[in-house]
Amino acid sequence: GAVVSQHPSWVICKSGTSVKIECRSLDFQATTMFWYRQFPKQSLMLMATSNEGSKATYEQGVEKDKFLINHASLTLSTLTVTSAHPEDSSFYICSANRAGVNNEQFFGPGTRLTVL
Amino acid sequence: AQSVSQHNHHVILSEAASLELGCNYSYGGTVNLFWYVQYPGQHLQLLLKYFSGDPLVKGIKGFEAEFIKSKFSFNLRKPSVQWSDTAEYFCAVNGFGGNKLVFGAGTILRVKS
Numbered sequence: 001g002a003v004v005s006q007h008p009s010w011v012i013c014k015s016g017t018s019v020k021i022e023c024r025s026l027d028f029q030a031t032t033m034f035w036y037r038q039f040p041k042q043s044l045m046l047m048a049t050s051n052e053g054s055k056a057t058y059e060q061g062v063e064k065d066k067f068l069i070n071h072a073s074l075t076l077s078t079l080t081v082t083s084a085h086p087e088d089s090s091f092y093i094c095s096a097n098r099a100g101v102n103n104e105q106f107f108g109p110g111t112r113l114t115v116l
Numbered sequence: 117a118q119s120v121s122q123h124n125h126h127v128i129l130s131e132a133a134s135l136e137l138g139c140n141y142s143y144g145g146t147v148n149l150f151w152y153v154q155y156p157g158q159h160l161q162l163l164l165k166y167f168s169g170d171p172l173v174k175g176i177k178g179f180e181a182e183f184i185k186s187k188f189s190f191n192l193r194k195p196s197v198q199w200s201d202t203a204e205y206f207c208a209v210n211g212f213g214g215n216k217l218v219f220g221a222g223t224i225l226r227v228k229s
Contacts, residue, residue, distance in 0.1 A: 032215055043206065043219045044160075093160070097215055105217060107152075109159035 003027055004096050006108035013084055014116055021079045021111045023094030029074040030096035034105060035067070038091040050077050084115040118143040120209050122220035129197050130228050137192040137223050139207030149190040150208040150217070151181055160206070166190065177201070199229040 003026040013019050023033055032051050036044040048069050050056040056069035066088075068080040077096075081088050091112050095105035123138035141147065151163040164175025171183040181192045190207060207220040 034216070043221045046216055046218075049216060095160075095217075104150075104162065104165060105215075106162075107160040 002098055002106040004030075004094065004106050004108040006092075006094055006111050008111060009109060010112040010114075012114045012116065015085055016083055018080055018082045019084055019113060021081075021092055021094075021113075023077045023079070023096070023108055025075045025096045025098070025106070028096075028098045028106075030077075030098065031074070032097040033071060033077040034095045034097075035069060035077075035079050036093045036095070038093060038110070040091075044093060047079075081113065084113070086115045089113055089115045118209055118211055118218045120207055120218050120220040122205075122207055122223050124223050125221065126224050126226070128226045128228065131199055132196045133227075135192070135194040135197045135201070135225070137205055137207075137225070139190045139192065139220055140188050141190070141207075141209045141218075142188065143209065143211050145211050148210050149181070149183060151175065151179070151190070151192050152206045152208060153203045154206065154222075155203045163192070163205070197225070197227050199227045201225060202227045 005024045007022045011019055034049050035047045037047050038044045046059050047062045048056045048058045050069050050071040052071045052074050058064045066082055071077040091110050093110040095107045120141045149166040152160045153163050154160050163179050164173050166173045166183045174180045179194050181190055183190050205223045208217045210217050
């Protein structure tokens with residue numbers, strides 16, 4: 001149990017376009033979902049925390065208008081990178097808290113975004 | 117603010133050698149502590165976690181970690197590594213009452229067969 005999926009697993013887009021990444025908890029309801037960014041050879045940096053039905057909480061330095069997060073249901077959160085630029089190229093990873101399993105996050109496989 | 121430091125970015129060991137990866141955190145309150153592993157091409161997996169109780173925690177695949185509160189440390193150990201342990205290891209911490217995880221920079225372990 002506690003499987004988290006992401007779609008797509010990789011995406012290449014042109015500069016200026018928008019890209020949507022989905023994060024789904026497949027076999028549990030996620031009270032909270034998290035979005036991370038991982039640069040090559042670096043650690044995961046938390047971008048934002050989202051709760052179903054409410055606005056996401058962004059970490060300092062993360063542009064909320066650029067990285068739109070929607071948490072439509074207890075099993076789905078989406079991250080949209082708007083007007084993507086090459087510097088947005090990165091590995092985006094989501095995770096989810098399972099209801100009743102406090103403070104343990106289950107991670108998705110990540111999405112590799114390359115902006116040309 | 118919380119921060120997590122991992123002492124070694126790259127570790128190379130021969131099979132059967134013992135492993136200890138250091139992790140220190142800066143946060144004075146109650147913490148939950150985690151070690152995650154990321155095998156090549158795969159997603160993060162939980163190795164072990166500490167919430168409370170016995171400070172010596174045993175995880176999967178023969179790994180263990182010891183929480184030493186006075187040293188703000190949560191070092192990961194394995195008595196005898198295998199080639200299949202080649203991966204990147206991340207220490208992570210969150211503070212009491214919060215869900216956010218703060219990750220260390222990661223340690224890349226390469227085990228030579």
